Amino acid sequence: MLDINRIRNNPEEVKNALLKRMDAVDFTELLQWDKQRRELIVLNDEKKAKRNKVSNDVPRLKKEGKDVSQLFQEMKTLSDDIKQNDEKLREIEDKIHDYLSALPNIPAEDVIAGGKESNEVLRVWGEKPVFDFETKNHVDLATDLNLIDYERGVKIGGNSFWVYTGVGAILEWALLNYFIEEHLKDGYTFLLPPHILNYKCGYTAGQFPKFTEDVFKIDTSEANESMQFLLPTAETALVNYHVNEILTEDELPRKYFAYTPCYRREAGSYRAEERGMIRGHQFNKIEMFQYTTPEDSENAFVELVTKAEKLVQGLGLHHRVSKLAAKDCSASMGKTFDIEVWIPSMNDFKEVSSASNAYDYQARRGNIRFRRQSTGRTEFIHTLNASGLATSRIFPAILEQYQQEDGSVVVPEVLRKWVGTDIIKNV
RNA sequence: GGAGAGAUGGUCGAGUUGGUUUAAGGCACCGGUCUUGAAAACCGGCGUGGGUUCUGCCCACCCUGGGUUCGAAUCCCAGUCUCUCCGCCA
Numbered sequence: 001m002l003d004i005n006r007i008r009n010n011p012e013e014v015k016n017a018l019l020k021r022m023d024a025v026d027f028t029e030l031l032q033w034d035k036q037r038r039e040l041i042v043l044n045d046e047k048k049a050k051r052n053k054v055s056n057d058v059p060r061l062k063k064e065g066k067d068v069s070q071l072f073q074e075m076k077t078l079s080d081d082i083k084q085n086d087e088k089l090r091e092i093e094d095k096i097h098d099y100l101s102a103l104p105n106i107p108a109e110d111v112i113a114g115g116k117e118s119n120e121v122l123r124v125w126g127e128k129p130v131f132d133f134e135t136k137n138h139v140d141l142a143t144d145l146n147l148i149d150y151e152r153g154v155k156i157g158g159n160s161f162w163v164y165t166g167v168g169a170i171l172e173w174a175l176l177n178y179f180i181e182e183h184l185k186d187g188y189t190f191l192l193p194p195h196i197l198n199y200k201c202g203y204t205a206g207q208f209p210k211f212t213e214d215v216f217k218i219d220t221s222e223a224n225e226s227m228q229f230l231l232p233t234a235e236t237a238l239v240n241y242h243v244n245e246i247l248t249e250d251e252l253p254r255k256y257f258a259y260t261p262c263y264r265r266e267a268g269s270y271r272a273e274e275r276g277m278i279r280g281h282q283f284n285k286i287e288m289f290q291y292t293t294p295e296d297s298e299n300a301f302v303e304l305v306t307k308a309e310k311l312v313q314g315l316g317l318h319h320r321v322s323k324l325a326a327k328d329c330s331a332s333m334g335k336t337f338d339i340e341v342w343i344p345s346m347n348d349f350k351e352v353s354s355a356s357n358a359y360d361y362q363a364r365r366g367n368i369r370f371r372r373q374s375t376g377r378t379e380f381i382h383t384l385n386a387s388g389l390a391t392s393r394i395f396p397a398i399l400e401q402y403q404q405e406d407g408s409v410v411v412p413e414v415l416r417k418w419v420g421t422d423i424i425k426n427v
Numbered sequence: 428g429g430a431g432a433g434a435u436g437g438u439c440g441a442g443u444u445g446g447u448u449u450a451a452g453g454c455a456c457c458g459g460u461c462u463u464g465a466a467a468a469c470c471g472g473c474g475u476g477g478g479u480u481c482u483g484c485c486c487a488c489c490c491u492g493g494g495u496u497c498g499a500a501u502c503c504c505a506g507u508c509u510c511u512c513c514g515c516c517a
Contacts, residue, residue: 041478045486052449052486055498059446068497075497246437246475376457378475 001364002103004096008034017106020113021326030099037092044085051078101209104331105361111326111335118325119338125309126318128342133405137345138396139276141403142168145426148277160266160280167424171398171411172284174418175391176259179286179311183257183388186307188288191258193237199227201240204366206332206358207232216263216281230263234287235385239358242291243366247381249373253300254291257388259284276396278343278350283392290384293370294360297382301357304386305337308353311389315412317397318342320349334359339389341397350393355386 007014007027015025054075061068112118142148147168153161164172184190196218202208207215218228231237238256247254262285277283288307290300305321312319319341329336333356340349360380363369369378402410408425416422 038478041486045478048487049485051498055446056449058498062446072497079497376473 001100001361002106003360003364004034004100007031014106018103020107020111021104021329030096033092033096033099037089037096040085040089040092044082044089047078047082047085051075051082101203101365105206105329105334105358107326107329108335108357108359111323111329113327114325115327116325119328120323120325122321122323122337124318124320125313126316126342128318129344129401131344131403135344135400135403136407137276138343138399141399141407141409142276142396144407145399145409145424147171147399147424150276157281161282162277162280167419167421170419171415171424172391172395174415175389175394176284176286177418178314178414179388180257180259182307182311182314183286183288186255188255188257191238191241191256193231193234193241193258193260195231195260195263196228197231197236197240199229200243200366201231201236202229204243204362205236205239206330206362206365207236210331213267214265216265231260232264233262234258234260234285235289238287238289238385239362239368239383240366241289242368242381245368246378247291247368247370249293249370252291252293252370252381253296256289257286258289259286261285262390277392278346278396280392283390285390285392286388288386288388291368292382292384294379294382297357297359297384300382300384301335301337301355304384304388305339305355308339308355308386308388312339312341312352312394314414315394315398317394317401317412319352330356332356332358332361334361341393342401343393343397344400350397352389352393352397353387356384358383358385 002014008031011027011031015027018025054071058068058071061071107113112120136144139150143150145168146166147164149163149165153163156163180190199208202212202215212227212229215232216230218230237260238258241256242254261282263282266279266281288304290297290304292300309319309321319339322338322340324336324338336354336356338351339353339355341352342348343350359382362383363380368381368383370381371378398412399409402412404410406425408423411419411422411424
């Protein structure tokens with residue numbers, strides 16, 4: 001949600017910024033509604049003030065034995081008038097609200113216009129592993145080593161589901177343990193939120209009302225404000241943790257992380273090249289989240305990106321960091337960096353973490369504020385999130401980057417204490 | 428799932444036979460006086476949002492949404508949530 005005052009005061013500035021991610025922006029109608037709204041408020045508040053004044057006089061007039069029936073007639077008309085204006089006002093405010101709800105966040109100044117093709121690679125870590133033997137892709141490795149059962153996953157869940165089995169499950173859990181340990185070391189608070197969320201959560205996060213079709217809804221009824229859905233990312237839960245709250249300045253920053261599976265419909269996005277576990281309806285992810293003051297959010301952003309990078313580096317996986325162009329960022333985000341890991345069989349980098357600064361966009365939608373010590377006034381908080389990390393691309397990257405000629409896979413050092421072995425081979 | 432009770436500004440809590448409560452009072456908190464310092468005492472301040480002709484004034488908000496009325500925290504209807512008891516249950 002953008003600040004209507006900002007649009008009113010600097011329409012051209014906001015418009016030009018939004019044009020980095022939108023094809024057309026026109027505030028003419030919005031500003032008209034805004035003007036109508038304020039005129040109507042002035043008019044109606046005057047009427048209400050009069051009504052209040054008369055109401056206060058009534059007891060005295062009655063005590064004095066005056067006849068008030070004529071006055072009541074007038075007040076009846078006035079009240080009907082107020083009621084009508086309130087209805088008009090509500091219609092206008094609904095229109096304004098709907099319009100603002102649909103606008104994406106303003107891209108940060110240093111975010112460039114355009115889509116995916118304009119993304120900028122900031123840095124690359126490590127090198128592409130070179131193999132002097134014929135390599136396998138992660139699907140074959142996972143199948144041959146009995147780490148993942150794709151067929152039975154489809155049998156019990158449907159297309160794009162899989163089952164981690166035996167050592168595969170242990171390896172998956174080792175990754176999560178590794179991430180959790182690192183976040184605890186950095187002083188983040190561990191949360192395990194519900195996986196089923198209400199409509200308001202999706203709205204605050206900025207996913208609703210536009211993307212209700214991307215989530216698994218719990219009941220079969222139409223999307224409405226009493227619906228519940230399976231969370232597509234823990235971010236949706238974490239951004240709502242302090243919804244409608246006013247935090248004190250010294251409580252900030254708040255640093256959280258959560259583990260949840262992520263449930264996504266991914267309707268129509270299936271591609272043969274993404275078979276295996278690159279894109280499923282359910283995947284495990286640990287999500288980092290911060291609530292900060294406006295002046296601290298840029299530093300927090302750097303911290304989150306750095307933390308995510310460190311996790312991939314700790315696993316020794318070749319990866320890169322990209323700065324997304326405006327159109328490739330989710331609607332709620334003003335700036336996003338992606339961390340992508342190298343998948344040899346695909347000859348490409350795949351996202352394992354997306355770090356974003358939503359600035360005050362989500363906080364406005366969720367009414368999340370803090371009290372500024374120096375002024376005593378409330379301000380909107382800044383919210384940031386970053387995966388730390390999603391396992392569904394890390395797992396394949398490990399298999400493929402650490403595979404050996406005999407079909408076995410070396411376990412990254414940091415995971416060995418949980419996996420219990422330094423090499424995974426077929427027995 | 429069944430029965431009952433409740434929801435008021437950071438907290439406790441008054442107000443619920445509708446009209447100087449246009450939300451009292453206590454506590455906490457902030458500022459001041461006093462004091463070597465602190466406590467106590469005393470004085471003052473102390474919810475959120477919106478509008479504005481902005482050193483001020485006005486409007487809205489007493490769980491949410493409707494309704495009755497000249498007028499609703501107060502009456503009526505619907506819903507949400509919390510608590511207690513019972514049942515069921517990992």
